[in-house]
Amino acid sequence: MLRYLTAGESHGKYLSGIIEGFPSNVPIDVDKINADLKRRQMGYGRGDRMKIEQDRIEILSGVRNSKTLGSPIAFLIQNRDYKNWEKYMDPIKIEDNSRKVTRPRPGHADLCGAVKYNFADIRNVLERSSARETAVRVAIGSIVKQLTDYFYIDVMSHVTAIGNVSLEKNIWDVEKIKDADKSPVRCINKNTEDKMINEIEKAKKAGDSLGGAFEIHITGVPIGLGSYVHWDRKLDAKLAYSLMSIQGIKAVEIGEGFGSSRLKGSEMHDEIFYNPKKGYHRETNRAGGIEGGMSNGENIVIRCYMKPIPTLHKPLQSIDIETKESFIATVERSDTCAVPSASVVGEMVAITVIADEFLRKYGGDSLEEITKRWKE
Numbered sequence: 001m002l003r004y005l006t007a008g009e010s011h012g013k014y015l016s017g018i019i020e021g022f023p024s025n026v027p028i029d030v031d032k033i034n035a036d037l038k039r040r041q042m043g044y045g046r047g048d049r050m051k052i053e054q055d056r057i058e059i060l061s062g063v064r065n066s067k068t069l070g071s072p073i074a075f076l077i078q079n080r081d082y083k084n085w086e087k088y089m090d091p092i093k094i095e096d097n098s099r100k101v102t103r104p105r106p107g108h109a110d111l112c113g114a115v116k117y118n119f120a121d122i123r124n125v126l127e128r129s130s131a132r133e134t135a136v137r138v139a140i141g142s143i144v145k146q147l148t149d150y151f152y153i154d155v156m157s158h159v160t161a162i163g164n165v166s167l168e169k170n171i172w173d174v175e176k177i178k179d180a181d182k183s184p185v186r187c188i189n190k191n192t193e194d195k196m197i198n199e200i201e202k203a204k205k206a207g208d209s210l211g212g213a214f215e216i217h218i219t220g221v222p223i224g225l226g227s228y229v230h231w232d233r234k235l236d237a238k239l240a241y242s243l244m245s246i247q248g249i250k251a252v253e254i255g256e257g258f259g260s261s262r263l264k265g266s267e268m269h270d271e272i273f274y275n276p277k278k279g280y281h282r283e284t285n286r287a288g289g290i291e292g293g294m295s296n297g298e299n300i301v302i303r304c305y306m307k308p309i310p311t312l313h314k315p316l317q318s319i320d321i322e323t324k325e326s327f328i329a330t331v332e333r334s335d336t337c338a339v340p341s342a343s344v345v346g347e348m349v350a351i352t353v354i355a356d357e358f359l360r361k362y363g364g365d366s367l368e369e370i371t372k373r374w375k376e
């Protein structure tokens with residue numbers, strides 16, 4: 001139903017996006033999109049690049065007088081750092097080749113990308129594989145959220161681990177997750193937050209980087225998004241596919257996830273209850289809101305696991321692709337940890353999948369038509 005494309009290099013002039021299949025007459029508040037773009041830029045552990053950028057959306061088409069037209073929504077996000085990179089990144093003529101990269105970082109797209117696309121300069125790979133691209137996906141998620149908001153579907157996230165520091169499950173409080181933005185590491189427990197910050201500081205001093213985990217909650221999802229009837233229509237599969245496509249994500253679990261393999265059937269499955277006010281409901285949510293590839297009306301709960309950033313000051317063995325000699329990596333600028341930012345990206349990517357499935361079930365050309373179908 002919804003299709004979208006992203007384009008742009010990390011140090012190119014602009015990032016851009018196009019959304020197709022979005023209904024008409026949805027009110028769009030640009031300030032909300034800019035607020036989500038800002039949320040993605042925050043987070044303890046980011047490098048100096050985030051001091052340069054102040055991501056803001058410029059809508060080019062598909063919106064008129066703050067309402068969607070049903071036509072493709074195209075937009076730009078400016079890379080403010082481009083002015084420092086113009087002579088290395090100009091699309092027509094590069095005046096200076098001194099930012100050529102020939103030393104691939106282990107764990108990055110660098111080597112495979114250069115071999116696959118036959119590049120002598122790894123910059124051609126890293127510019128696009130950079131997580132800077134996620135700014136566009138946040139803008140897209142923030143636009144579609146203005147549709148799902150209408151139908152009382154909400155999304156939130158919090159960071160549950162940075163490196164070896166984890167939030168204990170017994171101190172999770174779902175209500176507090178809404179306040180995760182108040183924490184510089186998006187952690188809902190002050191004690192754990194302090195430990196996470198300390199862990200990032202230690203890694204930074206050691207020239208190292210850190211990964212971690214975050215959890216996404218989606219509330220208000222009606223029963224029956226996704227389907228069991230065919231493998232490529234399953235909601236959990238679609239969420240996992242999209243979330244795994246976020247740079248650095250190595251695992252995704254839904255509900256009990258990995259833990260479910262260790263539980264007995266009687267311990268795992270959520271018993272079914274009914275009352276006229278609530279309809280069908282559960283008192284536990286180990287399924288994470290999805291059964292048989294369909295939403296079951298409970299909150300959708302997803303955890304994503306991110307590897308440490310591959311750009312390291314700490315030496316790792318690699319090979320120079322020009323000379324084929326081994327070298328020890330050296331780098332100038334990088335993030336130490338981007339898990340808090342990734343959790344915001346995760347929210348926006350997940351809500352885009354939910355919006356797509358919502359439109360598949362209740363879709364129409366205009367907001368009014370969708371509302372009518374949803375109310376029936």
Ligand code: EPS
Pocket residue numbers: 010047049050053126129130131132133135311333334335
């Ligand atoms: C990134 C490297 C860093 C990050 C960047 C992703 O950028 P730079 O190479 O300019 O220092 O800050 O993330 C962003 C710019 C962003 O907006 O998230 C990388 O190599 O993936």
